[in-house]
Amino acid sequence: MQNLQLLFQAPVFNVQLFLDGLFIGAIFALAAFGMALVWGVMNIINVAQGEFVMLGGFITLLVVQAGLSPLLGIPAAALALFVLGWLLYRLVIWRIVDGDMFISLLATFGISIMMQQLMNEIFGADVRTAESGLGVWYLFDGMVTVTQIKVAAFALSIVIGLLLWLFLKNARLGQAIRATAQNARAARILGVDTDRVYAATYAINAALCGAAGALVVMAWSIHPYMGLPYTLRSFMIVIIAGLGNLAGVIAAGLGLGVAEQFAGFLLGAEFQLAFVFLLLVAVLVGRQISLARKRQYLK
Amino acid sequence: MSTRTAGIIAYAALFAIGLFGPWLFPAHLSQFSKLWLFMVLALSWDLLGGQTGYNSFGNIMFFGIGMYASAVLQVGLIYPVADYTAAKGGGTEFVFSAQQIYAGLALGVPFGGLVAMLAAVVFGALLLGMRGHYFAIATLGLAVATAELAAGWDYIGAGSGMIAPPLPNDIDGTRLFYYLSFALAMLTIAFLAWLYATRFRLAINAIRDDEDKAEALGHYTVRNKMAAWAISALFTGLAGAIYGNLSRFIDPHDIAFNAEVGVWMILMAILGGMGTLWGPVIGAIVFFISKELFWTYLLGWQRVALGALIVVIVVFFPEGIVGWVKNRWPRLFAPPTEEDSPRQPDNGGEAAHA
Amino acid sequence: MHELQATDRPLLEVKHVTKRFGGVVANHDISLSVERGTIVGLIGPNGSGKTTLFNCIVGHHPIDEGEIWFKGQEISRYRVDHIARMGLVRTFQQTHIFGRMTCIENMLTSLPPARRGLRDLFGHGRRADRARALELLEFVGLYSKRHHQAGSLSFGQQKLLEFAMALMNEPEMLLLDEPTAGINPTLINGLVDRLRRANSEMGITLLVIEHNMRVIMNMAEYIYCLAHGELLASGPPEDIRNDQRVIDAYLGVS
Numbered sequence: 006m007q008n009l010q011l012l013f014q015a016p017v018f019n020v021q022l023f024l025d026g027l028f029i030g031a032i033f034a035l036a037a038f039g040m041a042l043v044w045g046v047m048n049i050i051n052v053a054q055g056e057f058v059m060l061g062g063f064i065t066l067l068v069v070q071a072g073l074s075p076l077l078g079i080p081a082a083a084l085a086l087f088v089l090g091w092l093l094y095r096l097v098i099w100r101i102v103d104g105d106m107f108i109s110l111l112a113t114f115g116i117s118i119m120m121q122q123l124m125n126e127i128f129g130a131d132v133r134t135a136e137s138g139l140g141v142w143y144l145f146d147g148m149v150t151v152t153q154i155k156v157a158a159f160a161l162s163i164v165i166g167l168l169l170w171l172f173l174k175n176a177r178l179g180q181a182i183r184a185t186a187q188n189a190r191a192a193r194i195l196g197v198d199t200d201r202v203y204a205a206t207y208a209i210n211a212a213l214c215g216a217a218g219a220l221v222v223m224a225w226s227i228h229p230y231m232g233l234p235y236t237l238r239s240f241m242i243v244i245i246a247g248l249g250n251l252a253g254v255i256a257a258g259l260g261l262g263v264a265e266q267f268a269g270f271l272l273g274a275e276f277q278l279a280f281v282f283l284l285l286v287a288v289l290v291g292r293q294i295s296l297a298r299k300r301q302y303l304k
Numbered sequence: 305m306s307t308r309t310a311g312i313i314a315y316a317a318l319f320a321i322g323l324f325g326p327w328l329f330p331a332h333l334s335q336f337s338k339l340w341l342f343m344v345l346a347l348s349w350d351l352l353g354g355q356t357g358y359n360s361f362g363n364i365m366f367f368g369i370g371m372y373a374s375a376v377l378q379v380g381l382i383y384p385v386a387d388y389t390a391a392k393g394g395g396t397e398f399v400f401s402a403q404q405i406y407a408g409l410a411l412g413v414p415f416g417g418l419v420a421m422l423a424a425v426v427f428g429a430l431l432l433g434m435r436g437h438y439f440a441i442a443t444l445g446l447a448v449a450t451a452e453l454a455a456g457w458d459y460i461g462a463g464s465g466m467i468a469p470p471l472p473n474d475i476d477g478t479r480l481f482y483y484l485s486f487a488l489a490m491l492t493i494a495f496l497a498w499l500y501a502t503r504f505r506l507a508i509n510a511i512r513d514d515e516d517k518a519e520a521l522g523h524y525t526v527r528n529k530m531a532a533w534a535i536s537a538l539f540t541g542l543a544g545a546i547y548g549n550l551s552r553f554i555d556p557h558d559i560a561f562n563a564e565v566g567v568w569m570i571l572m573a574i575l576g577g578m579g580t581l582w583g584p585v586i587g588a589i590v591f592f593i594s595k596e597l598f599w600t601y602l603l604g605w606q607r608v609a610l611g612a613l614i615v616v617i618v619v620f621f622p623e624g625i626v627g628w629v630k631n632r633w634p635r636l637f638a639p640p641t642e643e644d645s646p647r648q649p650d651n652g653g654e655a656a657h658a
Numbered sequence: 659m660h661e662l663q664a665t666d667r668p669l670l671e672v673k674h675v676t677k678r679f680g681g682v683v684a685n686h687d688i689s690l691s692v693e694r695g696t697i698v699g700l701i702g703p704n705g706s707g708k709t710t711l712f713n714c715i716v717g718h719h720p721i722d723e724g725e726i727w728f729k730g731q732e733i734s735r736y737r738v739d740h741i742a743r744m745g746l747v748r749t750f751q752q753t754h755i756f757g758r759m760t761c762i763e764n765m766l767t768s769l770p771p772a773r774r775g776l777r778d779l780f781g782h783g784r785r786a787d788r789a790r791a792l793e794l795l796e797f798v799g800l801y802s803k804r805h806h807q808a809g810s811l812s813f814g815q816q817k818l819l820e821f822a823m824a825l826m827n828e829p830e831m832l833l834l835d836e837p838t839a840g841i842n843p844t845l846i847n848g849l850v851d852r853l854r855r856a857n858s859e860m861g862i863t864l865l866v867i868e869h870n871m872r873v874i875m876n877m878a879e880y881i882y883c884l885a886h887g888e889l890l891a892s893g894p895p896e897d898i899r900n901d902q903r904v905i906d907a908y909l910g911v912s
Contacts, residue, residue: 050437100619106437107359108618111574114567115614122607233448233563240441275463279452285445286430293433300720300738304435502780506767510756517754520716521827522742522771528779579758 008271017148022266028155028224030262031162032058034255035217036235037242038166039210045248046186046206047102049109053117054239055232057211060120061086061218062227063128065135075135075223079161082215090211094204102203117232125229134226158220163255165216169209170251182206186249234278241285244292314582318493322486326479333478337550339592340485341543344492345565346572346584346591348539351496353570354578355505356532357512358432362443363540364566365450366420370541371548371560372460374416378408378469378549389461400469408469409484413545420541421534428530435515444563451561465555468548481550488546492539493585499535500581508532512579564607567614568595575617577626586625667730669694669831669863670715670746675724675734677707677714684710686887687724692831697857697864699878699895701871703908707887708867709751712833716748717741729830743771745830751839751867753816757809761800761819764808765791768823791826798822798852814841818849825856831863832856838870846870850877871909875899883908 012018036058043051051057064085065078093116101109139153173179184192185202193199221227242261246253264284269277293303321328325336345367353359379388382404391398400408431442455463471477499505507528510518519525548554568591576587594613598606621628668691677685685707692698700708713719715726717738726734728746736744756764769778769787778784795801798818803811808819817840824832837853838846850873856862868874874881875895882892885907891898898904 050441097615097619105622107440108622110359110361110437110440111567111570111618112615115611115618117611118564118614119608119611122605122611126604126608237441237445237448273456275456276452279449279456282445282449282452286442286449289434289438289442289445290430293430293438297433298720300718302433302435303438499780501782503766503769503783504779506759506763507779509759509763510767513756513758514754517750517756518767519738520742520748520750520754521768521823522739522747522774523767524774525739 012270015148017145018270020145021149022270023263024149024151025155026263026266027259028159028262029266030259031159031255032217032221032258033235033238033242033261034258035162035166036214037239037246037258038169038251038254039213040236040239041243041246041248041250041254042182042206042213043210044243046182047098047203048106049098049102049113050106050240051207051210052110052113052236053120053232054210054214055235056117056120057086057090057214058218058221058235059124059227059229059232060089061215062133062135062222063124063218064215065219065222066128066133069135075137075219078135078222079216079219082219083212084215086215086218087208087212090208091204093211094207098207099200099203117236121229121232128229130229132226132228133222135222137223152224155224158224161220162217165213166251166255169213178202178205234281237285238281241281241288244285244288315493318585319490322490325482325486333482334550335596337478337482337485338547339588340482340489341547341550342568342572342592343489343585343588344539344543345569346576346588347492347496347581348536348543349569350573350578350580350584351499351508351536352533354573354580354583355500355512356508356529357515358435358529358533359440359570360443360533360536361440361563361566361570362445362447363536363569364561364563365443365447366424366537366540367544367547367565368447368450368454368556368560369423370416370420370544371554372416372454372466373419373541374412374545375466375468375548375554376460377415378405378412379466381408381411382469386459389459389466392461392464392467398470400472402472402475405469405471405475409549413484413542416545416548417538417542420544421538424534424537425530428533432526432529432533444566447561447566448563451556451563454561455556461554463556465553465559468552468554477549481546484546485543485550488539488542493581495539496581504528504531509579571614571617574622574624577624577628577630580624580626583624583626590625667727668692669729670865671725671727672711672715673725673727675711675714675726676722677710677719678722684887685714685721688884688887688889689724690882690889690892692863692865694830694863695857695861696880697853697866697878699874699881700865700867700884701869701874701881701898701908702884702890706884706908708884709835710887711884712748712835712867716746716833742827742829743774745771745828746833747824747827747829747831748833749820749824749835749837751835753813753820755808755811755816755820755823757807759808760805761795761808761811762788762791762804764819764823765795765826768826770826770828794822794825797825799848814845817841821849821852825860825862828860829862831865834864834866834868836867836869838868838873846873853877 036054040051040054043049061082064082065075068078068081069075097112097116101112137154139157142151142153144151173183181192181197181202182205184197185199189199218227238261242254242257245257265277265281268280272280289303296302322340326333329336349360349363376385379385382400383398388398427446431439434442454460460466507523510523511525511529515525551559554560572587572591573584574587575591576585577583595610598609602609623631670692672688672690675685675688676683688711702708710719714721717733717736721734725732728741728744733741733744756767759767766783766787773787792801792804795804798821800815800818800822803815808816811819817837821837838849841849853864854877857864866874866878878895880893881895881898883890883898883904890907891901891904893901
């Protein structure tokens, strides 16, 4: 527990961990928002969520290789993933929308391992990062370093989340999506083309993850097998925040980011992921116990 | 041909192929050992998933727990485990005699199964109150967490893993572990065949079909779910214990707690037909052969092919091979024709009489 | 056929039970009692809290206030399965059966608690149990469907199967949630006859939620009427039929 003492002796470390946690937490929130959307509207838990993030990162790398600014990677990744999401819906997902959720878990898992190895074959298994060209801020006499791209990533994730929220609230398609989420059959009777709504929902989710991935590759790093932790984090955030609760998703995402940074610092980096997964189990068990008191259960 | 004769023929064929395996396919003996173990994984997953309706994505943790527990005991009987793992397989002073190996296996393998079973009871108390996909994701989270913990624990070699006790020259390891795997597969099939003939199958199928109703009828649902998971974990743990010795090298992420293998178990059961005894057996054979072919001929793209296979299986064949055969030839599975006792004909509950 | 209790207390006593869901009071201060061997009716308009009360009695919902006594024990803190094993079993309004099992398997799954020990659980079943299962299937007229998948039966047949399963359980008391709803009118007389026989021949005490007034007024010895989550009236059928409050709230002009 040497590191714990360190946190008390040099409180400035807390600031560093806290800020880093907030920055990455915004990315978690973005991916989780997409998961909540697909879950709420289509009753599908998309296990390929983390792979969409990873793909967004690799597309940004392609943009950089083409000699363009990595910042252009954000719209490029979002657009490419939107198309991919639409295609995936047309090929596979439409067959499992009304089915058993267990089937959708497995099918999207199949998609995720396909993507992992495809990217591994194309880009190799190395950890990659894209240089954003932005500078670094030094706070507290250089004790705390803040790369500007992380701040930008944080701000952009929040902005994208808010834009999506406004879209769902006001746009025609957004309203159709919300109607379908509440009662697909009634929406169909009222003339909503639910098939299109599902396709759009899945594609929007992929685009969100793509944008998140573009931010991840600039501010942090990516590799072909990074997906599963992102998927499970999204799941955990949705469980904590509930479906259709943007503020909750952002709060839970930021909270998770911060908790993870502190856990990684205190327990050692090798236990950071273990902490995330155990936290997921703990959250589920906690929810289960509180429901059991009301003689209900998680389902 | 009645289902009964077909069953007997199938048992006999499986047994004969297994028994004479070392002469039938000497070059692929270790692959076939893995096939037997995969069959055990599919069968034991199906006990909880197909029969009890609790789709665990994390049964792989029992595989890994059994593997490590067995290896630790096998080593620990002779040498301090921490020294052994610290040497990372390079310590030439860690020599095992044939007797020590046999004793280690005789104690270690059952120990691995029991530890896995114990873990299932503990985790079951925490997780079996959840249903549906919450249970699936919780088990997945737990399995990945276990992998991370194993990869961070120096006593069992942390991230660099553990080597199974090296065999002396006078033991033919390939054949020894082949027969161990084969024996475990036969034991699992025989045990489950017995178990599914008892009332226990009705009790767990009731949980699968309608858990609220089972509870309302006064079933000990908690106990029955727990028992199903514990038995499932026991066999998975035994398979893990043998697999560790078979592969010689225990890596926390790639061998012991590989989440992908955790999904393979599910896939084998679905492919063959969930909720049946023979489904997982057939599914394991078909899946394992396809997987080996992918790994041989599509190396580099094998997971792409596998992912596509997963999607195709779950989207188009959720009933599995046995389910497909049942739909195709329903008469093979017709109810027994013999009368329970002579009765006057009734009206199927449709017409009234007071 | 059940051992006699050395007590003159009613078999089931609900005392001042209140159940809230969030701010909604589903049951408010409800008290009722059911004597051993009787048939008691529970009526009231939709949403009056009848099914909620059932759910509270069998342990499905925890209650907020009050007590529930069955066979001289306070059971409101017990789990559903524990209460069922004490001999208090319910059926559901929407049928709950084991859809992927055959009718006979459904019956064998509903064996009485005494047949659920480890020896029976890991045994192959006794001939007597199977004979009784077939006998009960015959009793409800489903003998010829015994090897059919329960999920493939019609709604009415599923309802009869659920009733047979409840009898198989040999409960001391059965809570029936709208046993005749969704049943072919020509079948109702047969079903009522079977309910009566379950009561008189097997000694099972019945508490029945029913909207079919002809059925319940005929069958029940005593009736409780709920409205808006509260107990409105209680008494023998003829009193209830003529009770002005019940007529206003539920029966309408009769």
